[in-house]
Amino acid sequence: MKQKSVAITVTSGKGGVGKSTTVASVGLALAKLGRKVCVMDTDIGLRKLDLMLGLENRIVYDLLDVVEGTSKLRQSLVRHKEYDNLALLPAAQTRYKEEVTPAQVKQLVDELREEFEFILIDSPAGIEGGFRNAIAPADQAILVVNPEIPSVRDSDRVIGLLESANLDQIDLVVNRVQPGMVKDGDMLSVERVQNHLAINLVGIVPEDRRIIRSSNTGEPVVLDDKSMAGQAFDNIARRLNGEDIPFIELEEPTLISRIKRIFHIA
Secondary structure, eight states: OOOOOEEEEEEOSSTTSSHHHHHHHHHHHHHHTTOOEEEEEOOTTSOOHHHHTTOGGGOOOOHHHHHHTSSOHHHHOEEOSSOTTEEEEOOOSSSOGGGSOHHHHHHHHHHHTTTOSEEEEEOOSSSSHHHHHHHTTOSEEEEEEOSSHHHHHHHHHHHHHHHHTTOOOEEEEEEEEOHHHHHTTSSOOHHHHHHHHOSEEEEEEEOOTHHHHHHHHTOOGGGOTTOHHHHHHHHHHHHHTTOOOOOOOOSOOOHHHHHHHHTTOO
């Protein structure tokens, strides 16, 4: 029996919160689990998923080429170099969001459903036309939020728009969490963010310098065994895949807790 396909829009209220990093990392993590995944960049004019996956030199056609009939959908899909079950549908880099409509994006996603089990749609920041394009074909959404008041406040509005678009399942990823700043009261706790937004928590991702390296090298942090952020994204993928995975402990370890871990003391 054919696995039902699910289209998930990854969105946010403001830019710079880690949406594209989430799409690239979770998409690759799902592919590592053996699922057929397409990551779709709808940020026309400002594409970056290709850079994050190390595929920028392999793009010939893009999303708008398919819409305009310049290429077939299969021609525009760029396969990952290591995981052939992961494909990228890139955005056009020199065009405008207004050149594609929600109905056209929905038609594209309907075609992608024939081959892929997961379609992750990277939405542009904000709530303009690009946002409407990105949510039109979605079955559910992931809202990426930083634990700071401007990000949380903007996300409130986005949740309202997602709900008005009849997206009943909206999951929360709290990204770039710094336990030390939370402890000092300089950053919102995950609990405060979740309580304010009142949606299901699917991921807590710590601040991690390795993400900067991964963005520059085109290797998502899920390929780095030493990255806590990579482990967090891996866990998000496993939850989306139906597994019951506990959230990783982000508290900075004390000397006593380190000793207990070394000697396996409960």
